[in-house]
Amino acid sequence: MTYIAKPRLHHPSLTRNKVGYTRRDYEGKVSTLCAGCGHDSISAAIIQACWELDIEPHRVAKLSGIGCSSKTPDYFLGASHGFNTVHGRMPSVLTGANLANRDLLYLGVSGDGDSASIGLGQFAHAMRRNVNMVYIVENNGVYGLTKGQFSATADKGSKSKKGVVNNDSPVDLVGLAMQLGASFVARSFSGDKAQMVPLIKAAIGHGGAAFIDIISPCVTFNNHAGSTRSYDWVREHNEAVSRIDFITGREEITATIAPGEVRDVEQHDGTVLRLRKLHADYDPTDRVSAMGYMNARAAEGELLTGLLFVEGQTDDLHASLNTSAKPLNGLGTTDLCPGAAALEKINAGFR
Ligand SMILES: Cc1ncc(C[n+]2csc(CCOP(=O)(O)OP(=O)(O)O)c2C)c(N)n1
Ligand code: SF4
Ligand SMILES: [Mg+2]
DSSP: OTTOOOOOOOOTTOOOOTTSOOGGGGBOSOOOSOTTOHHHHHHHHHHHHHHHTTOOGGGEEEEEOSSHHHHGGGGBOTTSEEEEOSTTOHHHHHHHHHHHOTTSEEEEEEEHIIIIITTHHHHHHHHHTTOSEEEEEEEOSEETTTTOEEOTTSOTTOBOTTOOBOOSOOOOHHHHHHHHTOSEEEEEETTOHHHHHHHHHHHHHOSSEEEEEEEOOOTTTSOSTTOSSSHHHHHHHEEESEEEEEEOTTSOOOOOOOTTSEEEEEOTTSOEEEEEESSTTOOTTOHHHHHHHHHHHHHTTOEEEEEEEEOSSOOOHHHHHTOOSSOGGGOOHHHHOOOHHHHHHHHHHHO
């Protein structure tokens, strides 16, 4: 079924964005996921964010691992570059692609099994290296594709559809990302498009590793009473720390907000994140206090969502490796082989 393309017919009066595309130009093939799967709502939010940001689809590289979640790049941005890699190995392939061509926008899509179970090491190193990318985990607490086994993010004490209790402690990808140095960390819920779209836009504008953990219920294997990843459970326990307005560098900032309730964070590309604090004592720019607050709320059974941490200006992997400003495929022979005199100079520097 994944080979079924959507009909290319457009209504002539569909609204076009600044680069001339309709929202439909950001869609992909027909989804083959179960009806009601949270992952499809995330795909819709990615489409909306890219369309609203006037991103040219051919400037995007979408990479994923293996799983229902990792299948989704087939269902959005059909005109972008795509690489469905090996289970848990998306981050290293993305890192290599990013180092070779820094001019594309990198979008990594993964699952909780893909990133917290088999791919945990890969996830950790991509975060600590601050690879410039948007990294979305579509987190349903199970291996959906292989029929609902607990994944490493399943909460201790939560129950499978057949009543089996999970006795293992969960891996909290948000806490890990914070600890490992990710410069943008957020959590959202697939049932909250109004929160997801600005978060994805903000992550795209960010100049380093932007991680978004999106709780995305698996309606087939993990949406029952006893699950802590069901639509009902998340709706009851979801607590947003902030609400974001995303303001592109090109637009005049017109919002008027009472002092004391808002914080602006400027990103490397000139975009501004305007954070309306919902929790008065939450500071998303202080890594240590944000981690402490998150842990305290988690102990109370709250699932904090929103932009949890952001470092406005940050050095990504290219900056720390001092790589060429030009993508490798744009370098000519003289750049790649500058000649004997240049080699002699380098060698002299080591003597
Ligand atoms: C190396 C390897 N081991 C195991 C598998 C089997 N496998 C395929 S998908 C998957 C888990 C997917 O879970 P998750 O990443 O949470 O995605 P979801 O389907 O829940 O969206 C597993 C274990 C595989 N494809 N490759
Ligand atoms: S099995 Fe679960 S995760 Fe996979 S498509 Fe169906 S609802 Fe979604
Ligand atoms: Mg999963």
